[in-house]
Amino acid sequence: MSAKLPEADHPTLCARVDEVSKLFGSFAALRQVSVELEAGRCYVVLGENGAGKSTLLRVLAGLLRPSFGTVRVFGSFEPQEARARIGYMSHAPMLYDELTARENLRYFAGLYPGHACLSPSDALRQVGLDPELDRTLGQYSQGMRQRTSLARVLLPVPELLLLDEPFSNMDIESARQMVALLAGFRHGSRTIVLTTHQRELAAPIADCVLTLRAGRVASFEPGGPSL
Amino acid sequence: MTQALWAHLAKDLRIEWRSREAVNSMLFFALLVVVLFSLAFDPRGAFSREIAGGVLCVATMFASVSALNQAWAREIRHQVLDAQRMAPAPGADMFLAKVLANFLFVSIVQLLLAPVFLVFYNLQIQGNPWQLALVLPLGTWALVANGTFFAALSIRSRNRELLLPLILFPIFMPALLAMVLATGSILTGDSDPSLWIKMLLGYDIIFTTVSLLLFEVVLHAE
Numbered sequence: 001m002s003a004k005l006p007e008a009d010h011p012t013l014c015a016r017v018d019e020v021s022k023l024f025g026s027f028a029a030l031r032q033v034s035v036e037l038e039a040g041r042c043y044v045v046l047g048e049n050g051a052g053k054s055t056l057l058r059v060l061a062g063l064l065r066p067s068f069g070t071v072r073v074f075g076s077f078e079p080q081e082a083r084a085r086i087g088y089m090s091h092a093p094m095l096y097d098e099l100t101a102r103e104n105l106r107y108f109a110g111l112y113p114g115h116a117c118l119s120p121s122d123a124l125r126q127v128g129l130d131p132e133l134d135r136t137l138g139q140y141s142q143g144m145r146q147r148t149s150l151a152r153v154l155l156p157v158p159e160l161l162l163l164d165e166p167f168s169n170m171d172i173e174s175a176r177q178m179v180a181l182l183a184g185f186r187h188g189s190r191t192i193v194l195t196t197h198q199r200e201l202a203a204p205i206a207d208c209v210l211t212l213r214a215g216r217v218a219s220f221e222p223g224g225p226s227l
Numbered sequence: 228m229t230q231a232l233w234a235h236l237a238k239d240l241r242i243e244w245r246s247r248e249a250v251n252s253m254l255f256f257a258l259l260v261v262v263l264f265s266l267a268f269d270p271r272g273a274f275s276r277e278i279a280g281g282v283l284c285v286a287t288m289f290a291s292v293s294a295l296n297q298a299w300a301r302e303i304r305h306q307v308l309d310a311q312r313m314a315p316a317p318g319a320d321m322f323l324a325k326v327l328a329n330f331l332f333v334s335i336v337q338l339l340l341a342p343v344f345l346v347f348y349n350l351q352i353q354g355n356p357w358q359l360a361l362v363l364p365l366g367t368w369a370l371v372a373n374g375t376f377f378a379a380l381s382i383r384s385r386n387r388e389l390l391l392p393l394i395l396f397p398i399f400m401p402a403l404l405a406m407v408l409a410t411g412s413i414l415t416g417d418s419d420p421s422l423w424i425k426m427l428l429g430y431d432i433i434f435t436t437v438s439l440l441l442f443e444v445v446l447h448a449e
Contacts, residue, residue, distance in 0.1 A: 063309055064449055080447075084315040094310040096301070098242045110234025111314035136245075152310065 013075075014039040014160055014191040015060060020069035021215075022055050029055040031215040032069070039159070042182070042192040044202045047212035053195035054090075056212065057162045060193065061088040073160060084115055087158030091165040093145045094152065097138035101148045102131055105155055112156045123151040127181060143174035150181070161185065163194040167201055175201050231316030235324030242301065243332065249294035253336045256293065260286035261340065265347040273415070275348040280410030283337075283344060284403055288370060291333050292392050295374040298325055299382045308382075311446075318446040319439045322375065326435075329371040330364075337363060353416030362413065362420065365427040366406030369434065373399055376438040379445050402430045 015037040022030040030052045037043055045053045058064040059071055062079030073082050095104045105120035121131035127147040137145060146166060153161060166182075167175040175198065183205045186192055196202050199209075211218045243249055264282045268274070302308040311321060344350070352359070374395050381390040409423035 061313060063312060083313050086313065088309065088313050090306050090309060092306040094306050096238070096242060096307060097305070098245050099238070103238075103241065107234050107238045108310065108314065110237075111231050111311065111316040113230045113316060115315070156314075 012039040012189075013037070015071070015073045017056070017060070018070045018072075020059060020066040020071060022052075022059060022064060023067040028215050030059065030066070033212075033215070033217055034069075035210060035217065035220070037160075037191060037193065039191050040186075040189045041207040042186045042194070042205045043208050043210055044199070044206040045193060045195040045210045045212060046197075046199055047195075047218075050214075051212040052215040053212055054164050055215075057088070057164050057193065057195060060160075061086055061162050063088070084112060084156055085158055086160045086162065087153035087156065088162045089149050089153045089164060089166060091168045093137070093149045095137050095145070095148060098136055100134060100136055101129060101140070101144075101151070104137060104148065105152060108152050109155055115156055117156050118154060120151075120155070123155050124148070126154055127151045128177065142169040143171065143177075146170055146174070146178065147181075150178070154185070159190060161190060161192045161194075163192065165195055165197070167196055167198050172201075179205060229320055231314075232320040232324050234316075235321050236327055239298070239324060239328035240331070243328065249297055249329075249332045250335055252293050252297070253290040253332065254339055257286040257290040257336055257340050258343065260289060261344055261347060271349060275350060276353065276414040277411060279344070279348045279350055279414055281407045282348075283340075283410065284366065284406045286340070287333060287337060287367065288396070288399070288403065290336065291329070291370055291374055292395070294332055295329060295371070295378040295395075296388055296391055298329055298375065299378045299387075303382055308446075318443040321446070322379070322439060322442040325379075326368075326372050326375045329375055330368055333367050333371055334364065337367065350414065352414055354413035354420070356413070358413045358420055358424070359410065361424055362406060362409040362427065365424065365431055366402060366409075368431050369402035369406070369427060370399060372431065372435045372438055373402075376434075376442065376445070379442065383448075402427060405430065 013036055017033055017035040020030055020033045021028060033056065045056065047053050055064065059066055060079060062083055071079055073079050074085060079086060101124055102120045105123055109117045109120060124131040127150050129144065129147050129151065137148060140148065150166065166178055170178065179201055182192060186205055194202060208220065208222055210220050261282060268278060302311065377394045378391050381387040381394065384390050405423040405426040409420035409427065412418045412420035
């Protein structure tokens with residue numbers, strides 16, 4: 001099934017997924033998925049466990065290559081060619097427990113040579129964390145880890161944010177704070193694609209809702225508070 | 228040194244400084260091997276000089292395997308490797324930083340092991356002791372360059388702890404032989420170790436270059 005936006009308020013395409021299938025052995029995690037993502041919008045991907053949400057995000061991030069079909073971002077680039085412009089956050093923190101938040105971010109900033117990154121302190125302040133906190137990440141709460149992980153994603157100022165279950169293992173208040181943070185990032189040309197099981201949490205920021213079922217696009221419709 | 232290489236290296240050194248996982252595990256394992264061999268063979272005089280090179284190299288080799296596995300296990304814990312793959316820094320920087328860090332950790336263990344080794348094996352070096360300062364780093368580099376590469380190759384395998392020695396040891400064999408024979412020559416003073424030193428140098432250059440060229444493929448393999 002092909003999925004296009006119902007309304008074209010933002011005509012610039014950020015990513016195009018064309019007839020993409022992803023096989024793991026004989027198991028098809030994605031089956032002929034076609035989606036067009038327009039710049040400056042927030043897309044919420046819903047679906048049951050095993051529906052292919054995380055696989056779709058990993059394909060968009062360039063961490064997985066599609067078995068069939070093509071993915072293009074920012075025009076004609078393959079995701080691997082535009083890695084510095086894409087931020088990917090998994091449900092795992094993707095950070096070192098043995099380092100403090102600032103040390104973690106300083107390390108990742110070092111992996112973007114020649115790119116104008118935010119300073120670690122600024123990135124931490126953007127997600128509401130104290131940059132002076134001198135504790136290793138292993139001593140952080142789950143909510144603080146998720147925020148630090150988001151700060152890592154924001155560090156290189158990406159144009160496309162791919163967030164896989166950003167509210168997982170968070171209490172409801174922390175999750176709401178995270179939604180408020182994301183609502184702030186949505187403005188401008190930044191595109192957000194996030195997967196979640198908590199559809200009511202993501203409703204306030206969802207411009208479009210993509211529902212996957214057994215690796216196929218089941219529906220693609222406008223989002224909003226009534227979601 | 229590039230910015231990314233320095234970032235990787237500083238991070239690895241900082242984490243090891245805080246956890247001391249690699250150095251501690253290697254040191255205790257290597258000490259155990261050295262002490263057990265000394266009890267099993269009752270090394271004295273000429274005999275101790277003949278076997279000492281082999282014992283030192285084998286102790287280092289087995290001890291390094293646990294550290295090499297740990298070095299990459301840390302990267303896949305919490306999916307940190309995916310964040311590194313998303314960054315535009317070249318994979319070769321990451322590989323070289325890991326090799327440098329592992330080389331430093333193994334060298335520290337060798338330095339701490341040296342006095343114990345001299346006491347337990349009652350060693351008196353007959354050859355040129357300065358040549359040891361060439362052989363041990365060259366042999367250690369061969370071990371950690373290969374070990375770091377193959378540990379990365381087996382990182383996604385369920386049996387990676389078993390897989391690493393199975394791949395590494397046969398490929399490391401020529402360097403191990405050169406290291407043992409060169410160390411033996413220096414300890415006994417019977418022959419000139421320069422041929423083995425040249426062989427170690429050649430092995431290091433070839434395998435480090437190949438690993439650097441192939442690492443990007445290994446890093447982004449699914």
